[in-house]
Amino acid sequence: MNISLALIGLSLHILIWEKLPDWGNWFNWIVEHLPRPFRYLYDSWSCPYCFGFWVALLLHALTSTYTLESLQHMPNYLGVMSQPVAWVLDSLATALLIMVGSLGLKALAVPAIKGHEMTQAFRSVRKEK
Template sequence: MSITLALMGLALHMLIWEKLPDWGAWFNWLIERLPKPLAYLYKAWHCPFCFGFWAALTLHALTGVYTIEHLATMPEHLGVVGIPIAWFLDALATALLIMFGSLCFSAISGPAIKGYQLKQSFHTKTNEDGLA
C-alpha cells in the first residue's frame, strides 16, 4: 500500500480549505467570484472524503500511482471494465485515508494549540515576574 496519493490529497485539502482562506482576502475574493456551480463545489467538497475521492481520481490520472497496488493488475482479470472499477475502488480507499488523516489532525490540533498557549502564558508570566 502506498500513501502517496493520500498525502498529496490531504495536503491539498488542508491548503484549499484550511490555509488559503486565512492567507488574506484575495482567496476569499476569488471564491466569491467563481461561477455558481464552482462555488457550490467549493462549499460541498469541504468534506475531506468527498474532496478526497475526486482528488484521488485526478491525482491517479496525473501520476499513475495507486494507493492499493494490487488494483493495477485488476484490469487483466476483468477486461475493459476493470480499469474504471480499479480507479473507483482506489479512489474510495484513498478518500478514506484522506478523511482519516484530516480527522487525526483535527483531533490533535486542539490539545496542541492549548499546550502552546499554556507554554506562551507561562513564559510571559515568568518574564513579568523576573524569574527567567
C-alpha cells in the first residue's frame, strides 16, 4: 500500500478547508466572489471523503500513482474500461484513508488542546503563588 496520495490529499484538505480560511480575509473574499457553481463545490467538498475521491482522481492523472498497487494490473476482460475502473476503485480507497486521517487528526487535537490549556492554567497558578 502506498499512502502518498492519501497524505497529499489530506494535506490539501487541511490547507483549503481548515487553514486558508483563518489566514486572513483574502481567501474568504476569493471564495465569496467565485461563481455560484464553484462556491457550491467549495461548500460541498468540505467533506474529506468527497474531496478525497476527486483529488485522488486528479492525483492519479498527474502522477500515475496508486494507493493499492494490485489495481495497476486489471483483468484483460475489462478491455478499455480497466483503467477507469482501477482509478475509481483506487480513488475510493484513497478517499477512505483521507477521511480516516482527517477524523484521526481531529480526535487527537481535542485532548492535545485540552492538555495544553490545563498546562497553561497550572503554570499561571504557580506563577501567582
